[in-house]
Amino acid sequence: MFRLFKRKPSADPPAEAAAGAASPSLVQTQPAQPAQPQQPPQAAAAAPAASPGAAPLEPGEPGSAAPGAPAGWFGRLRQGLRKTGAGLSGLFGGARIDEALFEELETALILADAGSAATAQVLQELRRKVRAARAETPHQVRELLREVLTELLSPLQKPLDIGRTSPTVIMMVGVNGAGKTTSIGKLTRHLQAAGCKVLLAAGDTFRAAAREQLAAWGERNGVQVIAQQGGDPAAVAFDAVQAGRARGMDVVIVDTAGRLPTQAHLMEELKKVKRVMGKAMEGAPHEAILVIDATNGQNALAQLRAFDDTLGLSGIILTKLDGSAKGGVIAAIARERPVPIYFIGVGESLEDLQVFDAQAFARALVDG
Numbered sequence: 001m002f003r004l005f006k007r008k009p010s011a012d013p014p015a016e017a018a019a020g021a022a023s024p025s026l027v028q029t030q031p032a033q034p035a036q037p038q039q040p041p042q043a044a045a046a047a048p049a050a051s052p053g054a055a056p057l058e059p060g061e062p063g064s065a066a067p068g069a070p071a072g073w074f075g076r077l078r079q080g081l082r083k084t085g086a087g088l089s090g091l092f093g094g095a096r097i098d099e100a101l102f103e104e105l106e107t108a109l110i111l112a113d114a115g116s117a118a119t120a121q122v123l124q125e126l127r128r129k130v131r132a133a134r135a136e137t138p139h140q141v142r143e144l145l146r147e148v149l150t151e152l153l154s155p156l157q158k159p160l161d162i163g164r165t166s167p168t169v170i171m172m173v174g175v176n177g178a179g180k181t182t183s184i185g186k187l188t189r190h191l192q193a194a195g196c197k198v199l200l201a202a203g204d205t206f207r208a209a210a211r212e213q214l215a216a217w218g219e220r221n222g223v224q225v226i227a228q229q230g231g232d233p234a235a236v237a238f239d240a241v242q243a244g245r246a247r248g249m250d251v252v253i254v255d256t257a258g259r260l261p262t263q264a265h266l267m268e269e270l271k272k273v274k275r276v277m278g279k280a281m282e283g284a285p286h287e288a289i290l291v292i293d294a295t296n297g298q299n300a301l302a303q304l305r306a307f308d309d310t311l312g313l314s315g316i317i318l319t320k321l322d323g324s325a326k327g328g329v330i331a332a333i334a335r336e337r338p339v340p341i342y343f344i345g346v347g348e349s350l351e352d353l354q355v356f357d358a359q360a361f362a363r364a365l366v367d368g
């Protein structure tokens, strides 16, 4: 889910039409709501957090053709998670619940990158639920596992708020090749569909190709890109925030060069970029989003810790879940460093960005 708060009535017809004549002062968008019929408790609690007068856009559900949600994204997620062969789905065919089932589940969760701490937590809670429900069949265990995982992942399901400030400035960070630039392209499409005016900044000044790549996404989406030949990423970011303010943009998204957490000087550089943005606009960047390649497995957690310690992250985009990712790392994230997952990437095209849905994800993990 992401929420869009607008100070003034949007001049953009798609947003107003989609909002169904929402309050002119405030629009809340929910491109794809949690899976029907029930919402996880935290997701339900998130809705009233929106200011009064907020009007949700049409909800979608996994696999449905919600606005901006390609049909079958949930299928692609499931297919991606299934490819690993580490799926949990094959474990529930037996006739009774025994210790061997819990052991196999433990192994499957570890192999799915959940890590030992989150795995132990999940199993402990599962055993408790199995006892409490007096479950008798592996089929019931499967349903309870879905529940346990949904509860674990629900705190990660939080909307990205847009429009509380004008512009909302977003900084994208992550290791090399995680999918930052591609995710910026996709996010731009999402935001435009909700009626936002978006400006991009080519803060990856290391490679000319990086600038060109962002320019191509800008062109595809019909948005402007602030760039400099060579130059300093902080200077580009500063210019972009200023330009965003001057041009009345709703969102400014700043791309950055990929870097490893072990490259201390490059991590320091990120701090500088962040600091300089704050000089162009009080409170900027309003969002520091880490893009994580889900195929990195447990390494993703190390990245998360390092970037969070450096910048204080506000959210995550978890990419490449359509590939060979095992997906279990999300349980480790929920346990160790519960930074909200705003979106998941399930492909390389413009539409392949989905709002994170804890219940749907738990379902994909368990059912494979």
Ligand SMILES: Nc1nc2c(ncn2[C@@H]2O[C@H](COP(=O)(O)OP(=O)(O)OP(=O)(O)O)[C@@H](O)[C@H]2O)c(=O)[nH]1
Pocket: 174, 175, 176, 177, 178, 179, 180, 181, 182, 183, 204, 210, 256, 257, 258, 259, 291, 319, 320, 321, 322, 323, 344, 345, 346, 347, 348, 352
């Ligand atoms: N299958 C799949 N591929 C993705 C996804 N997101 C990004 N990619 C691909 O991952 C590769 C790297 O993406 P980029 O967006 O260039 O990654 P980056 O983080 O900007 O990389 P650097 O700027 O070099 O650090 C590209 O080939 C993308 O098409 C996704 O969700 N699914």
Ligand SMILES: [Mg+2]
Pocket: 180, 181, 182, 204, 210, 255, 256, 257, 258
């Ligand atoms: Mg890039």
